[in-house]
Amino acid sequence: LFSYYLGDKIVLRISGAQEIKKTQNLKLYNLVEGLSIGAGIPVPRLYIINDNAINAFATGRNPKNASVAVTNGALLKLNKEELEGVLAHELSHVKNLDIRFMVLVAIMAGTIVMLSDFFIRTFMFNSSNDRKNTNFILLIIGFGLAILSPIFTEIIKLAISRKREYLADVSGALLTKNPRGLANALKKIGNDNLQLKTANHATAHLFISNPFKRKNWLNLFSTHPPLEERIRKLED
Numbered sequence: 001l002f003s004y005y006l007g008d009k010i011v012l013r014i015s016g017a018q019e020i021k022k023t024q025n026l027k028l029y030n031l032v033e034g035l036s037i038g039a040g041i042p043v044p045r046l047y048i049i050n051d052n053a054i055n056a057f058a059t060g061r062n063p064k065n066a067s068v069a070v071t072n073g074a075l076l077k078l079n080k081e082e083l084e085g086v087l088a089h090e091l092s093h094v095k096n097l098d099i100r101f102m103v104l105v106a107i108m109a110g111t112i113v114m115l116s117d118f119f120i121r122t123f124m125f126n127s128s129n130d131r132k133n134t135n136f137i138l139l140i141i142g143f144g145l146a147i148l149s150p151i152f153t154e155i156i157k158l159a160i161s162r163k164r165e166y167l168a169d170v171s172g173a174l175l176t177k178n179p180r181g182l183a184n185a186l187k188k189i190g191n192d193n194l195q196l197k198t199a200n201h202a203t204a205h206l207f208i209s210n211p212f213k214r215k216n217w218l219n220l221f222s223t224h225p226p227l228e229e230r231i232r233k234l235e236d
Contacts, residue, residue: 008059008067008099011206015057016198017047017069028075028083032068035088038175039095044068053194054078054185057206058090059099066094073194078185085172085182089208092171098164102205105157161205162225169230183234190227 022029028046036043044060047069054073060066068090074083093099173179189209199211205223 004061004100008061008065011057011059011203012047012067012069014198014200015049015069015203016051017049017067019045019047019067025075028070031080031084031087032091035084035091035175039088039091041066041091041095044091044094046070048072048075049196049198051194051197052076053196053211054189054192055196055207055209055211056086056090057203057208058093059206060094061100062097063094066099068094071196073192077188077192081178081181082185082188084176085178085185086208088172088175089168089182090172092168092175093164096164096167096171098168099206101164102157102161105160158205158223161223165208165224166230166233169234173234179234183231186227186231186234190231 020028025046025048029043032046033043041063044058044063044066045068047067049055049069049071051071052073053071054077056068056070056074058066058068068087070083070086074086078086169182172182176182186209193213195213196207196211204211207224209227210222210224
């Protein structure tokens with residue numbers, strides 16, 4: 001419940017995002033307002049992250065309580081079409097209820113870990129002599145599940161996160177009717193060597209692109225699909 005109702009505020013705070021009003025950046029507000037009308041959702045609250053890296057993210061449990069944050073780097077380095085593509089991607093996350101979906105996935109993942117713990121405890125306290133050998137084998141299996149289940153559930157969460165990124169790319173391209181805008185923005189992100197200073201492993205999956213510039217040694221543990229693949233799909 002804490003994560004569901006207050007998670008967005010925590011994410012915005014640890015990301016160093018500062019809320020802005022319409023008068024503080026009319027260009028950004030007008031872009032978001034136009035896209036929100038096209039998507040059929042309320043205009044979200046807007047935030048700026050004082051960082052020169054190019055990135056953005058959306059958060060909030062539903063469209064009525066949504067927020068979109070963009071970095072100064074995105075505002076300075078992207079042209080209007082590219083920025084519009086990035087904003088459309090983030091608003092698609094809001095419309096598709098991706099934030100709520102990921103919270104539910106996290107809860108389900110936690111439930112699997114709890115079940116493995118329950119499995120171990122059940123057989124630890126049910127150790128009759130007749131079933132001693134069987135219980136010992138099941139106890140080993142339970143410990144194995146307890147060790148592996150967090151890894152498997154994390155892989156599942158990350159895999160789902162990658163699928164939602166593809167979906168937001170497609171939805172954003174449909175919203176702007178200009179897939180090349182987002183594709184060009186992703187190219188600039190790929191060529192930008194600056195890492196987001198407030199990058200955090202707990203929030204990395206929320207951003208339009210992995211805020212960590214170092215390459216993951218294993219794709220299974222990547223929060224985002226490869227930029228090259230996303231660009232290719234948009235260009236196709």
